[in-house]
Amino acid sequence: MENSCVQRMKLLMGFIILLVALVTVTGCTQTASTSTPATTATTAPATMQATTVATTVPTMVATTIPVVNTTTIMANVTAPAANATTVPVTTMANVTVAATPTPASMVTTVVLTSSGFAPQTDVILPGTGISFVNNDNVTHTIKSTGNSTGVFNSGALIPGAAFQYTFNSNAGTVTYALADNSSVTGTVIIQSLSAGHTSVA
Structure with missing residues (x-):
């Protein structure tokens, strides 16, 4: 009787040790699998820097082009003003007829x-x-x-x-x-x- 009880106790202890070993083994594999997503999460912000560079390029080109064209138009508008002052030069001749006696029979x-x-x-x-x-x-x-x-x-x-x-x-x-x-x-x-x-x- 005592031998059978000892054998049962050994089997039970061996089963418990086996369960503990299985638990520890499965726990190690789970922590190892969770460590891999941490590296992929840090690579995500690299794509956001590419979008900020693309927005700065079009704004500088749009502001420099219209400023040059406005100055040349103003130069053409002032040219006709100089000609307007020289036009009204008309002379009115005052015709004065000298009254002189005319000889008789003329x-x-x-x-x-x-x-x-x-x-x-x-x-x-x-x-x-x-x-x-x-x-x-x-x-x-x-x-x-x-x-x-x-x-x-x-x-x-x-x-x-x-x-x-x-x-x-x-x-x-x-x-x-x-x-x-x-x-x-x-x-x-x-x-x-x-x-x-x-x-x-």
Whole structure:
């Protein structure tokens, strides 16, 4: 009986030792397998550095290109301003007709244009004739006005036609105008050689 109990105790102890050995062996294999993922976890941040390098390259190229083009456009805009100041140089010639006495039995000419009579004032001697020439492109009638009303009337003068009148009074002033436009006027001054004054004819 004692021998059988001892044998059973030995078998039980051997079984327990076997279980402990199996547990220790399986525990070692599990710790060894957990140590391998630790190395793979540290390699993950290496890919994040590659993305930061790619974002810095496009921004520097986009900012430098538009600045150069804006300065050349401003240079072209200022060029026409210098030419604008040199254009308005027009000369207005003041035509002054010198009133000089015309000898007797002579004929002087007064030309009618769209601007009026030229010359506007004539100083003549008695017996001098004046030929009124219509150089306008419209038919006009020239007649004496004011205190000289009724002295002469040209009638209708077509473009290019002329009317002549001889002033036989000794001295005086005759005013005339267009019958269709009283603002276009002229004056004839008849100056006597013997008298030092003029009177209204």
